[in-house]
Amino acid sequence: MTEMYVGGQYAESNPTWHAEDAPWKAEQVAGILADNEIEVSRVAEIGCGTGEILxxxxxRFPTAIFYGYDVSPQAIELAASRVRPGIEFYLDDPLGKSGHDYDVVLVADVIEHVEDYFGFVRGVKDLGTWKVFHIPLDLSAQSIARMWPIMNLRAGVGHIHYFTKDTALALLRDCGYEIVDWRYTASRLELPNQALSSRIVSVPRRVMHKLNADLAVRVLGGYSLLVLAR
Incomplete structure (x- = not known):
């Protein structure tokens, strides 16, 4: 599956690398860090894409230094235009390599793309103190009943693993993490350029989420999971 990102197939299908979603994702990350009073000085993002989140x-954190890593030359080429004092990008995979010690490591919408996701998550653990994971919760009753949403994610954006809240948190715990905080993010309700089907079901998703958040996510989907761990 790595060839999709290294060879340019992903870039052809997703030429913006979802940079338009970055402002929203950055707000979610900044929020969970602020709520837990995490000191932000050296931040690394693994799978940074265009680097727009950083x-x-x-x-939000003007005194911090940010490092973005990606294995895709197409992504890093786009990220190069965003290099500035305090923000650097590397065509590299830092997992398993010495010399990395960040206070915050960000992994936003990456785990679902990685073939050996257990090995990947374990490798991230050694890179720094605090980790922020953003994981799409693709599995819900409606997505399984229709199935085509899951298969479209596989074909269009390279999701090869699919999570619920419980399986995502279990993965992190199985890999030795302590879950410090987590929350749902309304990815299919708040991100731009949503499909018509997502816009139609947005109202029942919001209403049901207010009544019973866990049940709403399990049945109707449309949410992702943001986790602060160490």
């Missing part, structure tokens, strides 16, 4: 975070 650019947005730099606006």
């Amino acid at each position: 650019v947005r975070l730099a606006g």
Whole structure:
């Protein structure tokens, strides 16, 4: 599956690398860090894409230094235009390599793309103190009943693993993490450029979420999981 990102197939299908979603994602990350009073000085993002999330975070944490890593040359080429003092990007995979000690490591919408996701998550643990994971919760009753949403994610954006809240948290715990905080993010309700089907079901998703958040996510989907761990 790595060839999809290294060879350019993903870039052809997703030429913006979802940079338009970065402002929203950065707000979610900044929020959970602020709520837990996490000191932000050296931040690494693994699978940074165009680097726009780090650019947005730099606006929230102007004294911090940010490092973005990606294995895709197409992504790093786009990220190069975002290099500035305090923000650096590397065509590299830092997992398993010495010399990395960040206070915050960000992994936003990456785990579901990685073939050996257990090995990947364990490798991230050694890179720094605090980790922020953002994981799409693709599995819900409606997505399984229809199935085509899951298969479209596989074909279009390379999701090869699919999670619920419980399986995502179990993965992190199985890999030795302590879960410090977690929350749902309304990815299919608040991100731009949503499909018509997502817009139609947005109202029942919001209403049901207010009544019973866990049940709403399990039945109707449309949410992701944001986790602060160490």
